[in-house]
Amino acid sequence: MHKFAPGIQGTQHEYREFSIIGDEHIAASRSTEAISDGTMLGQFSGASSDLRNAKSPEERQMLVRTMLRTLGFNWLCYCRFTQIGEMVSDALYYGTFSPAGWPKKYFGEKHHEVDPRLCFASRYEWPLIWDLSILANAREHGRDSLRTQRFIEDAERAGIRSGVTFGLVNPRNLDHSVIHFSSSTPGKGWIVDSVVGQAYAVGLSLHEFLLHHVATPNLAHDMSGLSDVQRNILNYITNGMSDKEIADQLNMSIHNVDYHLRQLKKRYGAQNRVQLAYITGRFLSN
Template identity: 40%
Template sequence: MASFAATSRDRGIQLPPAQGNGVLLYGERDLVPRGDARRRGGMPGLVNDLLNAGTIEERERLVRGMLHAIGFEWLAYGTTVQMRGMSAPRSFFTSYAHPAWTQRYFRERYHEIDPRHQDAPCSSLPLVWDLQDVDASAQTRVAMGKARRFLDDFRDSGIRSGVFFSLASPVHPNERTVISLMSSSPSRRWIVESVLGQALTLGLSMHEFLSRHMQPDQPHADNGTPLSALQRDILDCLIRGQSDKEIASRLQLSLHKVDYHLRQLRRRFSVRNRVQLVNAAVQASAVN
């Protein structure tokens, strides 16, 4: 299998915004302020530094400098939503992620079998891992052929250890934010308490910056008319991960009516599937 390990040159590649497999991929150059994103009191210093960065390049230097100072090389940040009992990725911030691994990860749908997504929420503590841990966990949970392909590709990426944690959404009970700091160091033994503390500070500061002060520049609904009460109810059910049958039962509609309204909403938001529709609705603040 050909290796796709990142070099120092390709670590800075900016993946283009895309809707690959229903996942919104966006980077620094796609961010726009969310309301008043000026400096505010009472925030962590790094968040203020990010908000006050004069240019995108300055912000990128700041984040990469912090990552490398701690000992990590990549940072992944994304949101997932529980749909029909499964965790589906909704959006992913690409600027500091491993470019080749990110593309492979979503193309092969490795999020469906990555054991870190199951291991991290089981504890209130962040998950400190290396490849041996992921290998052992994957082989006990995933069909051998699929687990082996995932692990082989993971090794080829050059990623060897890291910190992985997830945060529950205060608004939508079925939504989580996933933050992962990764390194090429072969063992997790170097991630001592002081390193873990700095990793959490950086990850939480990025979360504060991206979730409260910035947002991807997304197309909004294709007309200026407000959503109807029924459309808002359907989108709310969708965000909660409910199936068409569950939506129909809750709103006392026929399945045909639910399907009709979902098609109308997909057309309105110019999206192709349920995950994209949830993402567009949340980004457009259509559902509160």
């Protein structure tokens, strides 16, 4: 485990491309299932229903911006992705409440690959209270300090100087969500416990809303697209069978088994056989 800074630990992840989305990608509710876990707090405990009941994107944006200003934040960034080991894929970034031009800068410069906040939140579910000095300390301990320094300089120019970051993990699949609240105020001393609690309530409300209204490309590709051979191979590798054993079971050559495994790893973003078995056991077999 690589130490980034006091309280920030993790290793650098390998990312595929992020899809940047806005309100134009928000559709009617995809589900009527309530997912609130009862952890939303304080005056923003009804924010999720307020977001759902907003009559227009403009009304929804005004609601969120008002909540941000009330808490002392200027910006909110939300991203959701699938993580397998150190591989992060099938990711989206909701940039409506980001500083102007920040999503393009952030991903154009590949800052997401060295952002210590993202690494922390993809591993832990407790909040990270940060400012630029914390991120600078992460740079000193990181593997790519020059790139991290450029990220910090760009964040400073964008007015991203302090904030709190939350990670949300869905235990039923491989999805992770990360929510950044940020402010132009230097230093993190102003971010007291009550601010963290209310920010979590707002973030969870937005997470719930987006989870129901924005479809995420993920590993849940339609299993009907798999051949019977591919389905059998997935089942066999989860049982720990070797290529030779699979070939004997399916009456085919080891070369053909290897070919199908390569195609399956490519389809589901797995780097190796272990990850493919993990995906099958945790997700595709549901």
